[in-house]
Amino acid sequence: MPRIVIDVERCKGCGLCTQVCPKGDLVQMSDEFNSKGYRPSKFVDPEKKCIGCAFCANMCPDVAITVYR
């Protein structure tokens, strides 16, 4: 089952990963802060729609996303 893992401590909350998912809004901004004071993004895929295309990861300037398939 394709999935992504977001390293929330690496994430700077820029949101670039949230706009490129071909499956809609699998990557969303969270409301929590990380220890650096950023709001990281989160992976929300209850329906297992992720295809592991890595668009989100490719877009991340901080290489905070790992993609598994």
Add this chain to the structure above:
Amino acid sequence: MPRIVIDVERCKGCGLCTQVCPKGDLVQMSDEFNSKGYRPSKFVDPEKKCIGCAFCANMCPDVAITVYR
């Protein structure tokens, strides 16, 4: 009667003026040296062929030629 006057002390003997006369070889190199050690050019126009076109003067890097018409 068109004619040119060459300032032999200004002339550096480069010869550029000698190749552009539409009337042939009205401007020639002389065999004498000027005080700077250059062989200046000279105006040789026994047949009064000069048309005062100023090609020779235009070509002179040292503005050593005056043209009368």
Add this chain to the structure above:
Amino acid sequence: MSEAKEEKIVFQRPKALCDVVTHYCPGCLHGVVHRVIAEVIDDLGIQEITVGIAPVGCSVLAYNYIATDFAEAAHGRALAMATGMKRVHPELVVFTYQGDGDLAAIGTNELIHAATRGENITTIFINNAIYGMTGGQMAPTTLPGQVTTSTPTGRDTKLAGFPIRVCELVSTLEGSAYIVRRSAYNPSEIRKLKAAIKTAFQVQMAGLGYSLVEVVSNCPTNWGMTPLESLKWLQENMLAYYPLGDYKVKDSVKELMAKK
């Protein structure tokens, strides 16, 4: 369980990218370009023969992120430094990483002459239309009308002149072999960017001359936008002035690409 066993990592940090947090602002594409360069270095297996040269600009600390030998140049002089290195060590892959201020303002002379000499060097040129590092002054690539801290009423071309188009300029020089403009505002552009950087390195390794990949980039911080707004602004404003595409691909490069 059987499924978990087969799970493979399909995207992760490249080997040639140091496992550290960068100092870049959130959403700054410097980070993406760094990663893409590292991926290319991994793909080509050249980590041990590559030397990078960092500029003065926001990417001054690039040497902390890309895991090859690295030097930090004086502002604008990366290509002179690269020339010195490459001439002594033609076997190395030498690349410079430079911003618009570094490459196209103070470093224009070094750019033009490295290119015309056909140095076998690759430049990754980050065009974000601003001086990021020093806090948002006009860059040579700042767009007409764009507000910066040194063009507070917008760049007035009457007083501050016109933006420089680096690819167009460098393409006129015979020593340049592969001069292209890319961007990184979406995954497909990033893919093209990666291909271009790979080609540029290959051009260098084949000794075909100077290669430059311009990246139309962003600076959310000094543009005064959110990262997402900045990508929108990039597409709507920068691309018109800086059209993406191939500006010079020497025949020898085309042959090389056909072979690979």
Add this chain to the structure above:
Amino acid sequence: MSEAKEEKIVFQRPKALCDVVTHYCPGCLHGVVHRVIAEVIDDLGIQEITVGIAPVGCSVLAYNYIATDFAEAAHGRALAMATGMKRVHPELVVFTYQGDGDLAAIGTNELIHAATRGENITTIFINNAIYGMTGGQMAPTTLPGQVTTSTPTGRDTKLAGFPIRVCELVSTLEGSAYIVRRSAYNPSEIRKLKAAIKTAFQVQMAGLGYSLVEVVSNCPTNWGMTPLESLKWLQENMLAYYPLGDYKVKDSVKELMAKK
């Protein structure tokens, strides 16, 4: 007697050219270009509002010959100096007179940026494919294969790179308005040169942007030729690499020319 009375001088030293002997070598076209500039200054009646800037190069003493206010710039920096002057005194006609080493080697950055800023300045650019002043080293415009004192076996483009074509380069910049290449190897080319310099000054006076007139020139001394041989070599070798012509004439300039 009646004839003598009617005799008129149809060619003589222009007013704006000092009545002194130049230090130039015999047959060096620097002298011709100086005279042509002086003629244009006379024709336009601008001797009292013109400021020239001499380069470092054989024409470093141009200020001794052209009879306007004059400054001598640091090597390559004439256009920066000109910018400083012109910005304070837009009413002046400011021109720089520069060799290939001065303009296209050490001064390339100042050239590119004055041009892209669209400074209302005129550059007369003497391309003689060599460093005359310092005794004949390779210039950025030295032709491939050309022997100089620093390319003793001929310019090897592999090591020393390719010649720079200034007009082609500068034309890519939006701030440049009138960029043309001329020569001075015969009277008809000299006539065209004069027309170009006049237009360039008029472009400046109309505030249309940066103007540059390249003159494909000679250096008999360092080419190791007689003056006449040098003109032949110029035509047979330089013109192929540096084709004469108009490289950029902005529409606004065309309109101006149509009016005059």
Add this chain to the structure above:
Amino acid sequence: MAKVLMKGNEAIAEAAIRAGCEAYFGYPITPQTEVLEYMSARMPALGRAFVQAESELGAVNMLYGAACTGARAMTTTSSPGFSLMQEGLSYIACSEVPAVVVNIMRGGPGLGNIQPAQGDYFQMTKGGGHGDYSPIVLAPSTVQETVDLVILAFDLADKYRQPVYVIADGMIGQMMEPVELPELKPPQRPERPWALTGAKGRPRNIITSLQLDPPTLEKVNLRLQETYKRIRENEQRHEEYMTDDADLLVVAYGTAARIVKTAIAKARRDGLKAGLFRPITVNPYPYDTLRKAAEKAKRLLVVELSAGQMLEDVRLAVMDKRPIHFFGKMGGVVPMPEDVVDAMKKALAEA
């Protein structure tokens, strides 16, 4: 005029404007950039010249060009940028045109960092460019004094037709203090018969630093040396603070001197009689006054944000008449007053 609170960098810019600066050329570099930014807004609005140059080389040569026309003109930069200006400054000095240059120094050498430092002292006061020239160097230590010295710089540049440097660092550039500024007036052009403004109604002018003939260049040099002599005789400035009864004479300029002042107050509370000699012109250096001040003290302590550069000038002034101690910090490390007090105590302990 009422006092306003201003950042040092902005005060430099506004002071220049009030001094009638007609042309500004600059290139961004921390910690100087606010001068450029401030000028980018104000100068065009006032109809004066502003150019963000393509580099410091561009800036200094634009400055040279503007100065040749007789305009009051300025550039500002920070250490690496100042290094790039050396050739141009040597030309300006030789050509005898007035120009003002501000160097907001930072930690060096190389790219270093952007914190306060004084490592460019030799470069500003002795070396820098090639050839024998010796610019006036003014070293303010408060924002108000920065304003005053920037204005003075323009006047001195005019008076002696030489480049005048104002030397400060990120501390003074970035801090806000109350300042009083003179009124804004349109720039006045004094008579400048030598300026390049088009040869209308006068013989043409030529400005050049080239003199192929050695005796002629010697003459230029002798004239320059004459100017420097006049400057030495007339323009030395310094401040003394609590020197009357001081056993320990601390010598420091600029930012270091501010810190020393606080240190002296602290030290005196501990019964340590210290005073400050603060050169305001670090070139011409106030050798004679320093020698005299030193004679009143038992020993000296030189405090610098550098490795011991002004120290040489102090030694040239004092010779070996008094023991001279040194306390310096480099690399953008700014000592706290307490550190200076420690250095003072150590200096006296070594007695």
Add this chain to the structure above:
Amino acid sequence: MAKVLMKGNEAIAEAAIRAGCEAYFGYPITPQTEVLEYMSARMPALGRAFVQAESELGAVNMLYGAACTGARAMTTTSSPGFSLMQEGLSYIACSEVPAVVVNIMRGGPGLGNIQPAQGDYFQMTKGGGHGDYSPIVLAPSTVQETVDLVILAFDLADKYRQPVYVIADGMIGQMMEPVELPELKPPQRPERPWALTGAKGRPRNIITSLQLDPPTLEKVNLRLQETYKRIRENEQRHEEYMTDDADLLVVAYGTAARIVKTAIAKARRDGLKAGLFRPITVNPYPYDTLRKAAEKAKRLLVVELSAGQMLEDVRLAVMDKRPIHFFGKMGGVVPMPEDVVDAMKKALAEA
């Protein structure tokens, strides 16, 4: 090896080649250009790197790049070009990479002229670029010594990982004298674990002069100062000539020292007991030996082709223990030995 007659400039080039110089970068400028021209023929033939740079800025940064790879590398220039190299040299010093720079000085300031002069003394020994660094400066006074010192320069640059300058002028650059050169060998690369050569089989190397954190930059500076201390302790060089019985100690370096030598011979014929102290390293300056030499004499005369720059170092060495006179020429005017004799007589007459 037999002696050959060589021009100083060509000797510099050939000496560098013999010293194993692997990379040369230069830009034409009189009176240095023959070095570049010579290198343009020899280096490619030897398979070594030669680039005629687009400018001195290009040249010095190419030098920096080559030096970062651990290559023995050199650039040569003359005064205005040297000014343009200041930023780069400050970077090289801070980065601790070895590099050799030759400055064949000419008359200044500005464009000046191309005749012999020593007006860059401060720039070479003290100032120049920004920040606290202090390059080794070697000042030959014959062509043979130029050869020897160029070779030494490469060794010292390697040893201390700092830029080393060789300082001469058109006189030494243009004159021919017999020289002996070491044999031509292929360049040897000593171990340079810090060099950028691709991170094969070792952790990667980074060469940078940026240290945003002040304490870290301070550490770099302290290391530099430590290096300069070692250099001061180990590398001072000077020559004494007829100083044993000298009443008048003349201090001069380079070209000026040659002229002084002839002058001393002449003066001694007139019964005037003069001797020469010639610093060979003008940085580190041989303060202590000069002080000792000065103590033997009654008074000193400093002779320079500049306005009195080394004079400051002489004063720092001798303090006011002895009267110090000065004789200087500027602008490319080279004094004749007779002129120096006159100055000697004047100095003694003032006694």
Add this chain to the structure above:
Amino acid sequence: MHEEVIISGFGGQGALFAGQLLTYAGLYEGRQVSWIPSYGPEMRGGTAHCTVILSDEPIGSPIVRNPTIAIVLNPASMDKYEPLVARGGILVVNTSLVRRPAQRSDITVVRVPANDLAYELGNVRMANVVLLGALLATKPIVSPDSVKRAMEEEIPAHRKHIIEPNKRALERGMQYVAEGR
């Protein structure tokens, strides 16, 4: 009087602005004043702080090692400045973000949930001014009116709308200290 105040927080928390208000207030009251920020790119995403000195004597060093007062807006600032406050000095803590208690007992510690109070007033960005109010209620090194005057005179025309809310924030901080809530 002689006070050395350090105000420190994340970039964006307004430490520099609060310091400027204080500086202007001191100026109006005829004090010698200085204000100096941290600067440079390392600020990016990191901590920003400024040092304000108010004094009856001319001010020497504008930076100090041991301030008489510190206002800390975030945990990093707390860690950095708590140990440095001069004995007998004051530490004003934004407890909305700084959860841990202070460790010093030789200084006065003023604890204010500034983010929360500011949020209640409509804009969390005014936490800086809330803390300034809290300081002035603890030790009136300048009068609150001078701070309000500074708001009126120094906030640029196009941001006039933030003046009144900021005044309320100042008062809220004072009130919180005075009334303990």
Add this chain to the structure above:
Amino acid sequence: MHEEVIISGFGGQGALFAGQLLTYAGLYEGRQVSWIPSYGPEMRGGTAHCTVILSDEPIGSPIVRNPTIAIVLNPASMDKYEPLVARGGILVVNTSLVRRPAQRSDITVVRVPANDLAYELGNVRMANVVLLGALLATKPIVSPDSVKRAMEEEIPAHRKHIIEPNKRALERGMQYVAEGR
């Protein structure tokens, strides 16, 4: 021995080359030697000169004000150097170009129509060597054989053909002095 020789003429007359021959000859004979030219762009079309010193002592200044010997190839050089030759010194004059007589009586003046003699030998450009020969016949500061050896060893391979003519020119100059024609 200690001789200071200035050789001066138009650019192109070979003053520098003649000086080099002399310098090499001195070197072969175990002397201390130095050679220094005038240099720079002002030479262009103007005068070129060099100073050669041959000595038994180490050479200090390579330039001198009052040479012991001057060889002048053209009128300008005559005007410049005649007054400077040290008392008792030698002035060798190219009378093909320098028509005026010398005015000094405290020096030895050697007059040689060098251009004409060189022309007769087939190349006017060898006037320099003719004059050098004339000097050596007057005062053998080096042996003619050493000068010939210098020609053989120092003239580059591609110009070997000029060696023999130059040797003849040297001899012609010597002969002219010896025989007065």
